Amino acid sequence: MKTIMIILTLMCGICTAACSLDHFLIGHNQDGITGTADDNQLFVDCTQKYRHSDPDNQTTDTWKNWYYPLYPNMYGSYSVGEPGFDVIASSDPDRKLSGTANVDYRIIVKCVAITSGFSARKTTLGILIDEAGESFNHSALADSHLHIEYRAPASTGGTQLQWITFIVYDELETYEPSEPFSIVFGTDPLAGDLVIDGKVDLNDVAELSYYWLEENGSIANDFYERADANKDSKVNFMDFALMAENYFQ
Ligand SMILES: [Ca+2]
Numbered sequence: 001m002k003t004i005m006i007i008l009t010l011m012c013g014i015c016t017a018a019c020s021l022d023h024f025l026i027g028h029n030q031d032g033i034t035g036t037a038d039d040n041q042l043f044v045d046c047t048q049k050y051r052h053s054d055p056d057n058q059t060t061d062t063w064k065n066w067y068y069p070l071y072p073n074m075y076g077s078y079s080v081g082e083p084g085f086d087v088i089a090s091s092d093p094d095r096k097l098s099g100t101a102n103v104d105y106r107i108i109v110k111c112v113a114i115t116s117g118f119s120a121r122k123t124t125l126g127i128l129i130d131e132a133g134e135s136f137n138h139s140a141l142a143d144s145h146l147h148i149e150y151r152a153p154a155s156t157g158g159t160q161l162q163w164i165t166f167i168v169y170d171e172l173e174t175y176e177p178s179e180p181f182s183i184v185f186g187t188d189p190l191a192g193d194l195v196i197d198g199k200v201d202l203n204d205v206a207e208l209s210y211y212w213l214e215e216n217g218s219i220a221n222d223f224y225e226r227a228d229a230n231k232d233s234k235v236n237f238m239d240f241a242l243m244a245e246n247y248f249q
Pocket residue numbers: 029030031032033034035036037038039
Protein backbone atom coordinates (compact mmCIF):
# COMPACT_ATOMS: atom_id res chain seq x y z
CA MET A 1 0.00 0.00 0.00
CA LYS A 2 2.72 2.46 0.99
CA THR A 3 4.52 1.79 -2.29
CA ILE A 4 1.33 2.51 -4.21
CA MET A 5 0.83 5.80 -2.34
CA ILE A 6 4.44 6.86 -2.97
CA ILE A 7 4.09 6.07 -6.67
CA LEU A 8 0.79 7.96 -6.83
CA THR A 9 2.37 10.93 -5.07
CA LEU A 10 5.31 10.96 -7.47
CA MET A 11 2.99 10.70 -10.47
CA CYS A 12 0.95 13.55 -9.07
CA GLY A 13 4.00 15.77 -8.73
CA ILE A 14 4.84 15.17 -12.37
CA CYS A 15 1.34 15.74 -13.69
CA THR A 16 -0.57 18.18 -11.51
CA ALA A 17 -3.29 18.80 -14.10
CA ALA A 18 -4.64 15.26 -13.74
CA CYS A 19 -3.52 14.17 -10.29
CA SER A 20 -4.33 10.63 -9.31
CA LEU A 21 -4.98 11.74 -5.72
CA ASP A 22 -8.24 13.40 -4.62
CA HIS A 23 -8.36 17.16 -4.07
CA PHE A 24 -10.84 19.78 -2.93
CA LEU A 25 -10.93 22.70 -5.37
CA ILE A 26 -11.34 26.15 -3.76
CA GLY A 27 -13.42 28.72 -5.62
CA HIS A 28 -16.32 31.14 -5.24
CA ASN A 29 -19.80 31.48 -6.78
CA GLN A 30 -20.64 27.80 -6.40
CA ASP A 31 -23.69 27.89 -8.70
CA GLY A 32 -21.63 29.50 -11.47
CA ILE A 33 -24.42 32.04 -12.04
CA THR A 34 -23.77 35.75 -11.59
CA GLY A 35 -26.33 37.69 -9.59
CA THR A 36 -27.16 35.08 -6.94
CA ALA A 37 -26.45 35.03 -3.22
CA ASP A 38 -23.30 32.89 -3.48
CA ASP A 39 -21.42 35.11 -5.95
CA ASN A 40 -18.88 36.28 -3.40
CA GLN A 41 -18.88 33.26 -1.09
CA LEU A 42 -16.07 30.71 -1.02
CA PHE A 43 -16.80 27.01 -1.45
CA VAL A 44 -14.88 23.81 -2.12
CA ASP A 45 -15.79 21.64 -5.08
CA CYS A 46 -16.13 18.12 -3.60
CA THR A 47 -16.26 16.17 -6.86
CA GLN A 48 -13.13 14.18 -6.00
CA LYS A 49 -14.01 13.70 -2.31
CA TYR A 50 -14.21 9.94 -1.54
CA ARG A 51 -13.29 9.11 -5.15
CA HIS A 52 -10.75 6.61 -3.80
CA SER A 53 -12.75 5.31 -0.85
CA ASP A 54 -12.73 1.63 -1.82
CA PRO A 55 -9.94 -0.06 0.15
CA ASP A 56 -9.88 -2.96 -2.30
CA ASN A 57 -9.48 -0.76 -5.36
CA GLN A 58 -7.45 2.32 -4.63
CA THR A 59 -6.70 3.35 -8.19
CA THR A 60 -10.20 3.20 -9.68
CA ASP A 61 -12.76 5.99 -9.28
CA THR A 62 -15.54 4.38 -7.26
CA TRP A 63 -16.86 6.89 -4.67
CA LYS A 64 -17.82 3.64 -2.93
CA ASN A 65 -17.83 4.77 0.71
CA TRP A 66 -18.58 7.90 2.70
CA TYR A 67 -15.19 7.73 4.37
CA TYR A 68 -11.52 7.30 3.53
CA PRO A 69 -10.01 4.00 4.65
CA LEU A 70 -6.86 4.36 6.75
CA TYR A 71 -3.85 2.17 6.03
CA PRO A 72 -0.98 0.96 8.22
CA ASN A 73 2.05 3.22 7.86
CA MET A 74 5.75 3.10 8.74
CA TYR A 75 5.09 4.84 12.08
CA GLY A 76 2.97 2.00 13.44
CA SER A 77 -0.19 4.10 13.10
CA TYR A 78 -2.70 4.59 10.28
CA SER A 79 -2.90 7.17 7.51
CA VAL A 80 -4.07 8.09 4.04
CA GLY A 81 -2.56 10.62 1.60
CA GLU A 82 -5.71 12.31 0.30
CA PRO A 83 -7.73 14.50 -0.13
CA GLY A 84 -5.56 17.56 -0.69
CA PHE A 85 -6.43 21.12 -1.71
CA ASP A 86 -6.14 23.04 -4.97
CA VAL A 87 -8.00 25.93 -6.60
CA ILE A 88 -10.65 25.93 -9.33
CA ALA A 89 -8.88 26.05 -12.69
CA SER A 90 -8.85 29.08 -14.99
CA SER A 91 -10.93 27.02 -17.44
CA ASP A 92 -13.85 27.72 -15.05
CA PRO A 93 -13.71 31.56 -15.11
CA ASP A 94 -17.02 32.18 -13.29
CA ARG A 95 -15.92 30.20 -10.24
CA LYS A 96 -12.15 30.53 -10.10
CA LEU A 97 -10.56 32.96 -7.63
CA SER A 98 -9.83 36.34 -9.23
CA GLY A 99 -6.49 38.13 -9.05
CA THR A 100 -3.21 37.15 -7.45
CA ALA A 101 -3.00 34.74 -4.51
CA ASN A 102 -1.86 36.32 -1.23
CA VAL A 103 -2.22 39.80 -2.81
CA ASP A 104 -5.86 40.10 -3.90
CA TYR A 105 -7.09 37.31 -1.64
CA ARG A 106 -5.58 35.17 1.11
CA ILE A 107 -7.32 31.82 1.51
CA ILE A 108 -6.93 30.36 5.00
CA VAL A 109 -7.86 26.70 5.48
CA LYS A 110 -8.98 26.43 9.11
CA CYS A 111 -9.86 23.36 11.15
CA VAL A 112 -13.06 23.87 13.17
CA ALA A 113 -13.41 20.32 14.52
CA ILE A 114 -11.17 17.24 14.69
CA THR A 115 -11.12 13.89 16.47
CA SER A 116 -8.76 13.83 19.45
CA GLY A 117 -5.41 12.36 18.38
CA PHE A 118 -6.12 12.72 14.67
CA SER A 119 -4.03 15.02 12.47
CA ALA A 120 -3.76 16.54 9.00
CA ARG A 121 -0.24 17.30 7.90
CA LYS A 122 2.22 18.32 5.22
CA THR A 123 5.27 18.58 7.38
CA THR A 124 7.67 19.57 4.58
CA LEU A 125 5.61 22.78 4.32
CA GLY A 126 5.24 23.22 8.08
CA ILE A 127 1.57 22.25 8.09
CA LEU A 128 0.38 20.24 11.11
CA ILE A 129 -3.23 20.47 12.23
CA ASP A 130 -4.32 18.43 15.25
CA GLU A 131 -6.60 20.83 17.14
CA ALA A 132 -9.62 22.94 16.28
CA GLY A 133 -8.64 26.53 15.52
CA GLU A 134 -5.42 25.65 13.69
CA SER A 135 -5.03 26.75 10.08
CA PHE A 136 -2.68 27.34 7.16
CA ASN A 137 -2.45 29.95 4.42
CA HIS A 138 -3.18 28.14 1.17
CA SER A 139 -2.53 31.29 -0.87
CA ALA A 140 1.07 31.49 0.38
CA LEU A 141 2.02 28.12 -1.10
CA ALA A 142 4.40 28.16 -4.07
CA ASP A 143 2.15 25.55 -5.69
CA SER A 144 -1.62 25.65 -5.10
CA HIS A 145 -1.70 21.88 -5.60
CA LEU A 146 -1.31 20.67 -2.02
CA HIS A 147 -1.23 17.08 -0.80
CA ILE A 148 -2.26 16.34 2.80
CA GLU A 149 -1.65 13.24 4.88
CA TYR A 150 -4.23 12.36 7.52
CA ARG A 151 -3.01 10.23 10.41
CA ALA A 152 -4.81 8.35 13.21
CA PRO A 153 -3.22 6.83 16.34
CA ALA A 154 -2.35 3.13 16.49
CA SER A 155 -4.96 2.71 19.23
CA THR A 156 -7.77 3.32 16.71
CA GLY A 157 -6.85 0.18 14.77
CA GLY A 158 -7.46 2.26 11.66
CA THR A 159 -11.16 1.44 11.69
CA GLN A 160 -12.62 3.81 14.31
CA LEU A 161 -14.56 6.86 13.17
CA GLN A 162 -12.25 9.84 12.67
CA TRP A 163 -13.10 13.21 11.22
CA ILE A 164 -11.88 16.67 10.48
CA THR A 165 -14.03 19.68 9.62
CA PHE A 166 -12.63 22.71 7.81
CA ILE A 167 -13.79 26.06 6.58
CA VAL A 168 -11.96 28.25 4.09
CA TYR A 169 -12.02 32.01 4.55
CA ASP A 170 -10.34 35.01 2.99
CA GLU A 171 -8.15 36.90 5.44
CA LEU A 172 -8.33 39.94 3.10
CA GLU A 173 -12.16 39.71 3.05
CA THR A 174 -12.44 39.84 -0.73
CA TYR A 175 -14.58 36.74 -0.34
CA GLU A 176 -17.00 35.56 2.33
CA PRO A 177 -16.23 32.36 4.31
CA SER A 178 -17.30 28.94 3.08
CA GLU A 179 -19.71 26.63 4.82
CA PRO A 180 -17.98 24.02 7.02
CA PHE A 181 -17.05 20.81 5.21
CA SER A 182 -16.05 17.53 6.82
CA ILE A 183 -13.94 14.56 5.83
CA VAL A 184 -14.66 11.19 7.44
CA PHE A 185 -12.08 8.42 7.93
CA GLY A 186 -11.94 4.86 9.21
CA THR A 187 -15.56 3.78 8.92
CA ASP A 188 -18.89 4.92 7.52
CA PRO A 189 -20.57 7.68 9.53
CA LEU A 190 -24.12 7.14 10.81
CA ALA A 191 -26.77 8.36 8.38
CA GLY A 192 -27.82 11.77 9.67
CA ASP A 193 -24.58 12.47 11.56
CA LEU A 194 -24.17 15.67 9.54
CA VAL A 195 -22.31 17.70 12.17
CA ILE A 196 -19.95 14.79 12.41
CA ASP A 197 -19.19 13.62 15.95
CA GLY A 198 -20.34 9.99 16.02
CA LYS A 199 -23.88 10.68 17.22
CA VAL A 200 -27.11 12.04 15.80
CA ASP A 201 -28.75 14.77 17.86
CA LEU A 202 -30.34 18.21 17.63
CA ASN A 203 -27.25 19.73 16.01
CA ASP A 204 -27.72 17.33 13.11
CA VAL A 205 -31.43 18.11 12.84
CA ALA A 206 -30.55 21.80 12.61
CA GLU A 207 -28.07 21.02 9.84
CA LEU A 208 -30.65 18.95 7.96
CA SER A 209 -33.14 21.82 8.18
CA TYR A 210 -30.50 24.13 6.71
CA TYR A 211 -30.47 22.05 3.52
CA TRP A 212 -34.18 21.07 3.70
CA LEU A 213 -35.84 20.70 0.27
CA GLU A 214 -32.65 21.42 -1.67
CA GLU A 215 -32.69 19.47 -4.93
CA ASN A 216 -29.19 19.55 -6.35
CA GLY A 217 -27.31 17.05 -4.23
CA SER A 218 -24.36 15.46 -6.05
CA ILE A 219 -20.77 14.42 -5.53
CA ALA A 220 -19.81 18.04 -6.34
CA ASN A 221 -21.33 19.21 -3.02
CA ASP A 222 -20.96 15.86 -1.22
CA PHE A 223 -24.76 15.56 -1.28
CA TYR A 224 -25.05 18.64 0.94
CA GLU A 225 -22.50 17.29 3.39
CA ARG A 226 -24.43 13.97 3.53
CA ALA A 227 -27.81 15.61 4.30
CA ASP A 228 -29.04 13.86 1.13
CA ALA A 229 -28.43 10.53 2.86
CA ASN A 230 -29.96 8.33 0.15
CA LYS A 231 -28.16 10.24 -2.64
CA ASP A 232 -31.26 10.93 -4.75
CA SER A 233 -30.28 14.63 -5.10
CA LYS A 234 -33.11 15.84 -2.84
CA VAL A 235 -33.13 16.57 0.90
CA ASN A 236 -36.53 15.54 2.19
CA PHE A 237 -38.49 13.15 4.46
CA MET A 238 -36.67 10.11 3.07
CA ASP A 239 -33.41 11.50 4.46
CA PHE A 240 -35.09 12.57 7.69
CA ALA A 241 -36.30 8.97 8.15
CA LEU A 242 -32.74 7.67 7.79
CA MET A 243 -31.57 10.24 10.33
CA ALA A 244 -34.39 9.38 12.74
CA GLU A 245 -33.30 5.72 12.81
CA ASN A 246 -30.02 6.83 14.35
CA TYR A 247 -31.29 9.56 16.63
CA PHE A 248 -29.67 9.26 20.07
CA GLN A 249 -28.14 5.93 19.06
CA1 LIG B 1 -23.86 32.79 -8.04
